[in-house]
Amino acid sequence: MYQQHSIEQTRVRVAERLASEPFSALSSLCEQLEQSEAEVTLALPSEMVTEVAGEHAEAILQRLPSWGKVTTIVHSGASIFEFKAPFPKGKLARGYYNLMGKEGELHGHLRLDLVTHIALVSKPFMKMESHYMGFFDSSGHCVFKVYLGRDKQRKLFPEQIALFQQLKQELS
The missing domain is CATH 1.10.10 (Arc Repressor Mutant, subunit A)
Structure with missing residues (x-):
């Protein structure tokens, strides 16, 4: 426990x-x-994480479709689901933020009102530079994460790093 x-x-x-x-x-x-x-x-450590209030979730998600290919990760129990594609556009309706991905992209319905914290994380993973946004609920569970994308050589897209750093500055 x-x-x-x-x-x-x-x-x-x-x-x-x-x-x-x-x-x-x-x-x-x-x-x-x-x-x-x-x-x-x-x-x-503060150089690895910027904490953002959950109320900024919709504004962050509305920016992501213009960033290009990212990796969205959802943990469910002991399973991990990954979607490597541009983050889909979405809109609020009936209490949900509805993801409207094209065929082959992520679809779904998010209860953004349950997101209490967002973490903008810059932490090496498997000895590689890594940056992501983690969306958390009030019980401390991660609802989902969006990692910056990588090219075929497994290098992060420089333009996404710049957008991520800009987001951190604006929201800190």
């Missing part, structure tokens, strides 16, 4: 783990520390 710790305690515990395992996945840190993904993510 997950334990509650103060944010200061969690920051210390996360920093200690990162010092010994800098490329570890956040999901592993969550298991090791027995804390929610939001608690661990938001306790990353």
Whole structure:
């Protein structure tokens, strides 16, 4: 069962783990520390994470379709679903943000009113530069993540890095 710790305690515990395992996945840190993904993510060092209020979710999602190919990840239980395509346009209707992807792209219905925190994360993964947006609910679960895209050589798209950095500056 997950334990509650103060944010200061969690920051210390996360920093200690990162010092010994800098490329570890956040999901592993969550298991090791027995804390929610939001608690661990938001306790990353300030150079790795920018916390944004959930009320900005729609504005962020409306920008993403112009960024090009990204990787959207949804965890469900022990399963991970990945969609590598441009993030679809969407609109609010009947309490949901409805994703209207083209054929072969992501479709779905998001309850953005349940997103309480957004983390803009810059943390190496598998020894590679990595940047993503994590959308969290009030219980600390990650609803979904959107990672910057990569080319065929597994390099991040420079224009997406610039857009991500601009977003961080605007929302911090």
